[in-house]
Amino acid sequence: MDATPQPLISVVMATYNGEKYLSEQLDSLLAQTYPNMEIVICDDASTDGTSLLLASYAAIHSNIRVYHNKENLGYIRNFERAITLSSGSLIALCDQDDFWEPEKLSAQYEALGDADLVYCDADICDENLNTGTQTISSISNCLSYNSCLQQAVFCRIYGNTMLFKKSMLQGALPFPTILPHDWWIAFLASCKAGIVFNNQVLVKYRQHDQNLIGAATGTSRKENTAADSENAIDDVRKRMQLFYETCPTEKTFEKKALQLINQSYQDFSLKNNLARVRYFFKYRQWLLAVKKRSALRNWLFCLKMFVKIK
Numbered sequence: 001m002d003a004t005p006q007p008l009i010s011v012v013m014a015t016y017n018g019e020k021y022l023s024e025q026l027d028s029l030l031a032q033t034y035p036n037m038e039i040v041i042c043d044d045a046s047t048d049g050t051s052l053l054l055a056s057y058a059a060i061h062s063n064i065r066v067y068h069n070k071e072n073l074g075y076i077r078n079f080e081r082a083i084t085l086s087s088g089s090l091i092a093l094c095d096q097d098d099f100w101e102p103e104k105l106s107a108q109y110e111a112l113g114d115a116d117l118v119y120c121d122a123d124i125c126d127e128n129l130n131t132g133t134q135t136i137s138s139i140s141n142c143l144s145y146n147s148c149l150q151q152a153v154f155c156r157i158y159g160n161t162m163l164f165k166k167s168m169l170q171g172a173l174p175f176p177t178i179l180p181h182d183w184w185i186a187f188l189a190s191c192k193a194g195i196v197f198n199n200q201v202l203v204k205y206r207q208h209d210q211n212l213i214g215a216a217t218g219t220s221r222k223e224n225t226a227a228d229s230e231n232a233i234d235d236v237r238k239r240m241q242l243f244y245e246t247c248p249t250e251k252t253f254e255k256k257a258l259q260l261i262n263q264s265y266q267d268f269s270l271k272n273n274l275a276r277v278r279y280f281f282k283y284r285q286w287l288l289a290v291k292k293r294s295a296l297r298n299w300l301f302c303l304k305m306f307v308k309i310k
Helices: 017-031 052-061 076-085 105-114 181-191 221-225 229-245 252-264 268-280 295-305
Strands: 009-015 037-043 063-068 090-094 117-125 129-135 163-164 196-207
Touching: 009 017, 009 076, 017 037, 017 052, 037 052, 037 076, 037 129, 052 063, 076 181, 076 229, 090 105, 105 117, 105 163, 105 196, 117 181, 163 181, 181 229, 229 252, 252 268, 268 295
Parallel strands: 009 037, 009 090, 037 063, 117 196
Antiparallel strands: 090 163, 117 129, 117 163
């Protein structure tokens, strides 16, 4: 009797003016040991040689499908479109400028089990893929997560390290634009069957001056420059409201905690400031789970919530 065939994994890539590093990434995808894979690429109206390069690969490799947006959608909408065009029951998000080890998909498929999402460790590299001493796990607590409180304030699960079940996204599209798409996906997984960490280093995460998201901070350049603006504060409030509304009612502990925190985010009144500090102290074991900090620094962070929201 033949063994049960492994499910189709859709490697979903969003490109935009990525000609410089794209060939290395595509070659690493084509070298994957996982036997049942398609590569779905949406190009976001690139103006460099990205489109021609993608066409040359698609002409040779039948498992590569390329789509071109008529206008620039931005990276969140571009990833969303690529996912909707994919056929696999499992999705692996892929950036245009990294490098995957040959066993990435095979190892992640084996590690996924009954969870909704698995993520791996990654080397943080320079623009030439030279590795130093830093990995994602060296700067963040990389754990398996089963509480959405653990993803409500910080997320250090990057899209390029993920493999997740496509069924998890049912009812969760379109992606909200008030937070990165990979954060939204991680939060959804933590609300459902949970997240598993595979401690193998399976990605070379390239850092260069065109990164939209930086591995060291997990924030986009746009977020950094707008951190003190009213729009940024409004987005944080909307994010917490979204998380509270999304959390299933059967997760009574998380639902109540998110309700209280959400209420304290509404304004900077003395009442809410004091309540916010209280709730961060009470739930810090979960809210700060991803942060690699001493107990003292976690306490100081909770105190800072008197004058800010995160």
